[in-house]
Amino acid sequence: MTTPILTAEDVSVAYGKVEAVRGVSLAIPQGQIVTLIGANGAGKTSLLNALMGLLPSAGRVSFRDEAMASVVAEERVARGLSLVSERRDLFATMTVEDNLELGGFRTAASARAAAMEDVFARFPRLRERRRQVAGTLSGGERQMLAMGRALVGRPRLLMLDEPSLGLAPRIVRDIFHIIKALMQTGVSILLVEQNARAAMQIADYAYVMELGEITVHGPAAELARDPKIIESYLGLGHHR
């Protein structure tokens, strides 16, 4: 295992008295895809938000060997941590191009143009739609734009929350191919998915989250053979 780009130790998130994440520890190795799977309400999104600094949390998070405790979300972005959230959080009234340009808000103007070119090359669809307003895009295009916007900022670690959410299977396939390709350019990826089967196929390592805790983790290939994991996450329950 290479040196981790991000480590989380004993991270907890509480909403009032309800603890959504309880003492989670994980490490994301440089240049790999790590997936986090679990049922609805297991606390995956809360964990991502805590790692991003969008939710107050207990425990320690360090990114590229720097403690993140006093670093607000906006500054984590500047340091190379990026989150593509479940809701995409696009600037719906602005054009595709403006959305992408803002993705490079924390990078130098010169680097921004080149990064946008890279994104257009990776998502030719976005180039076709560059003058279109983001709110009028289809579900798959929105996901591409959300990922593209994050990539303009040249992140070191890209966290993707349910990128396949609400998308047709064919588009899901495209998105997963792109994720795999991104990894090959050196970006580390934390992938949260309900579509566990697809996620396990591209991931190097997997964590399983249940009721706010990490219950199992290991190399994705091993976990994919674990009968318990297959029963709970890779099939239609044990009725299959």
Place this chain on the structure above:
Amino acid sequence: MSSSIALLLVQDGIINGAIYALLAVALVLVFAVTRVIFIPQGEFVTFGALTLTALEAGRFPASVWLLLCLGVTAFVLDLARGRTKRALIPIARRFAWDIAAPLALLVLALVLAPMKLGLAFNIAMTLALVVPMGPLIYRIAFEALAEASVLTLLITAVGVHLAMTGLGLAFFGPEGFRAGSFTSLSFALGPLFVTGQSLLVLAVAAILMLALSIFFGRSLIGKALIASAVSRRGARLVGIPEALSGKVAFLMAALIGTLSGLLIAPMVTIAYDTGFLIGLKGFVAAILAGLASYPFSVLAAIFVGILESFAAFYSSEFKDVVVFMVIIPFLLWRSLSGTHVEEEE
């Protein structure tokens, strides 16, 4: 009513409407970016106008004290809240901006005000004294409430309004002042008597609107402001600091308010509480535009201006009643036509 009187009333309404339009645009801007319904917008009109009249008369402008008060408060609060890093350089930098700069302006004003250096100096000095109050107010009252509901922010805005009118009274006194015209130009146009000042109002309003549209359409920071307004989370995810958008929005609101104050200073007698009422009429326009659309705010503001001048013609006592009640049927229509499903989360 003869048509020439009607024309006069329309002319009057459009000029007032232009001022209301500027204020309405500022209100929409602040609301969109920060969700603050900025009741004290009109106070900048007051402070701008009263600072100008003081400088014109060669008096020391009391707004310096106000700026210094706000600067010290913001400096102390930021330090106490840990928003300024507790290291020498960040503290020194904040001190320079929040306290030393107002002190420098104080000295400048003390020395230069009695010399009556003319209109250009007066305008520059007024802008330098009043505009920085915008971001200072944001830091003092609103920055810590970024997660609060619109309602809490609204009540806070009302609190800021109370404090600012009170301070306006304390520093400027209860008397009203009126500035001299910026230009003595005037001419007759058919039945209308057109003054240079009124043309100036329209020209500045138009230029400001144009500048704003370029700012929002072209500059990255302008786009970042829109982005914060559209999706606060999205803005944070691309690294736009919430406080930056807030400060810029309040800076622009203060700039627009102060310019409006400068423009109407020669046309209306301004006392410590006049600006509030003018600001509220900008509000009526902003609300008529649903606190959302800039072009509609401008149209609504012209409508409010004309409505006011006609109402004043028929019954000067009830003109304000008419202007403020016009929003009720509108609000009613809005809430009846709106969807009633509450947004989850």
Place this chain on the structure above:
Amino acid sequence: MSRRSAALALIVLIAVVPVLPGVPAFWISLANYIGLAALVALGLVLLTGVGGMTSFGQAAFVGFGAYTTAVLTTALAWSPWLALPVALLVTALAALIIGLVTLRLSGHYLPLGTIAWGIAIYYVFGNMKTLGGYDGIPGIPALSIGPWSLLDQRVSYYLIWLIVLGAMVLTANLLDSRIGRAIRALRSGAQAAESFGVDTARTKLIAFVYAAVLAGLSGWLYAHVQRAVSPSSFGLNAGIEYLLMAVTGGVGNLIGAVIGAAVVTILKDQLQNLLPLLFRGTGNYETIVFGILLVALLQIARGGIWSLIEPYLPARARPAPDVLASATATEAASVPLAPVAAGSRQDTAPLLSADVIRKVFGGLVAVNDVSFDVRPGEIVGLIGPNGAGKSTTFNLLTGVTHLTAGGVRFAGEGVEGLPSRAVARRGIARTFQHVKLIPDMSVLDNVVLGSHIHGKAGVVSAMLRLDRAEEARLLGDAREQLKRVGMADAADKPAGSLALGQSRVVEIARALCLRPRLLMLDEPAAGLRHLEKQNLAELLRRLKAGGISILLVEHDMDFVMGLTDHIVVLDFGTKIAEGSPAEIQVDPAVLEAYLGGIE
């Protein structure tokens, strides 16, 4: 010292202050103003603190009360006592009209509306010749009771504080009633309240008029204590001051209103002495301090002074479950809780049927011509991937969202187009995906909200405590439902202290209070632990055995497969499959929608 004795001590203190030797007359007059302001602030507690509606315009209602009595007692020489009901009636009418127009305003538009009419009414007062213009009306007679004239500050002190205490008792009674709970429910969202059958528009209006009448009463008293009225006391600034009082004291609490009124009134008096010296001039300099106070309170202590005091007070005594309540509870238990449908389970007539329902949001088809039935005594599951349109379907069936096309029939009757409170009254109860309990209310009070439609008591009977028999019946019912879901022990805990699983079950108990024929559950198992899920499934089976039909939207496959009789699968707003759990598990379309791997 219990709360009761603390309150008693306070009352005694209020009673003896004026007769203590050495108390300056000026204190008494200050206390009078505190009392007058407290009346208005009490109304704001109900309106803003409890009901969630912010008003900057209460001063205008004080003005309605004050001007009405001023005109009647000067120009028409009426007795002040005769003018009192008229003053209250005028205020109530004004509030009714203003309320009808502005209460429909949602969110922040309501307080903006109150600013608008607050200013407008001030100008109306100031410009009406009959009301004396900006000079107002002088020479208003003082109150007198038989031979005692209330010219004496000490006498009016007693009258004012007697009224304040009376208003506090009546308001507390109102809050602790069916209507009071409905007002509380407003704050947690109209959608939840409507789903128990609460007419939220009417409830808002009740709170608004009640608060206005208290303000009008204060105005009537003010006119006769001050013996002159002028518009400046009823302007926007005065309205803001009243809100400041409520926020200062703690906007959710009746005693907080009195504390806030006292603090702000005393502060204002002191500042008016002090600040003009500082600034060498006269004027309303106190607004500086008030403004800063308001901003500071919202940043530091949003719960006001009361929230700082309350932790040090003895805990509120638990009301022992009284005999009457438990008696009716057993009685209620013996009654079949759900009116069993006319036919038996095999009866083929559906209880609920969705008939080609369709919903389009701005060009996007969220629900695409979906049809299905729920038969009496069935548990039906509505499943599908995220974003499949399940929640929208749910909202269409319960009247929360309007259909674009199609029809919904319940028990043989078309219910499409009905508001959700009407749907509730026909026997459909629901729970929410994001639990909508009111955290600072007890579990029992939350549950009894569900029985809103089974009570009749109105405002007056609640204020006068004539509703106790009905209350006992409703509370008994609620306890019974809590017992039924196995949460009887939690009845007196605050709802906010429950874990998610318990909260969901409490929501079911609340829904059961409606005595529904159909229970609709929105993702009841989301976020539950394994054991909690099992218990929930067990509970739902028991309810089914008790004759209740259930429609549930769910994500959790295991949960749905083991529990339901019939399953409807949605994907992208379209029904892709329907059948028994066994059929659904092997349906290729379902497998594709759920799995859709990358190869």
